Amino acid sequence: MNEFEITTVINRPVEEVFAALIDFDKTPRWNPGVAEVRQTSDGPIGVGTTTVWIGHFLGRRYESPSEFTEYVPNQKIVDKTTSGPFQLDVETTLDAVDGGTRLTAHFQGESRGFFKLAEPVVVRLAKKQFETAYENLKELLEADAL
Numbered sequence: 001m002n003e004f005e006i007t008t009v010i011n012r013p014v015e016e017v018f019a020a021l022i023d024f025d026k027t028p029r030w031n032p033g034v035a036e037v038r039q040t041s042d043g044p045i046g047v048g049t050t051t052v053w054i055g056h057f058l059g060r061r062y063e064s065p066s067e068f069t070e071y072v073p074n075q076k077i078v079d080k081t082t083s084g085p086f087q088l089d090v091e092t093t094l095d096a097v098d099g100g101t102r103l104t105a106h107f108q109g110e111s112r113g114f115f116k117l118a119e120p121v122v123v124r125l126a127k128k129q130f131e132t133a134y135e136n137l138k139e140l141l142e143a144d145a146l
Contacts, residue, residue: 002123003108008134011143012098018094020137020146024051030032030140031133033057044073050082056087057085058118064088085112103134 009019020026022045024037034055041050056062064084071077074094081088086140090107107130111119111134140146 002110002119003105003106004011004123004127005104006127006131007102007104008138009100009102010096010138012072014094014096014101015102016141017101017137020141021077021092025101028044030136031055032136033129033133038066048075051079057129058122060085062086081109087112099112103137105130115144 017113025041027037028034034053035128036054038052039049041048045068046072047068051066053064053066060072062085064086066079066081069078069080077092079090086109088107091106111122
């Protein structure tokens with residue numbers, strides 16, 4: 001099992017950061033590895049919401065279905081993949097800090113199939129990709145461009 005954590009302070013209110021995280025239509029604008037995110041369950045977002053993440057990683061297209069196992073508006077989201085090339089649990093927490101929001105994302109997972117063969121590289125590149133994604137999110141939110 002591999003894990004890493006990314007922490008970013010975004011100079012925007014918690015509610016705004018949280019809203020951006022659950023606006024799946026805008027995710028491809030800030031996450032470079034994601035081409036599309038679709039909610040596959042009915043109803044409002046909450047515990048049990050299912051999604052499918054579609055993108056490219058290491059030159060390969062992936063589809064990664066997932067489910068929200070915890071959901072506390074403006075505080076916490078836990079999203080776990082249910083199949084696909086990665087077994088990935090992502091716990092994202094938001095905390096109000098002076099001047100904005102501290103976003104902490106804890107990633108825990110394992111690669112499957114092709115990606116398992118290059119797992120040390122996969123982990124390093126995945127961390128870099130997520131760091132870039134959160135930096136993009138920060139820049140777009142702080143510029144009121146998202």
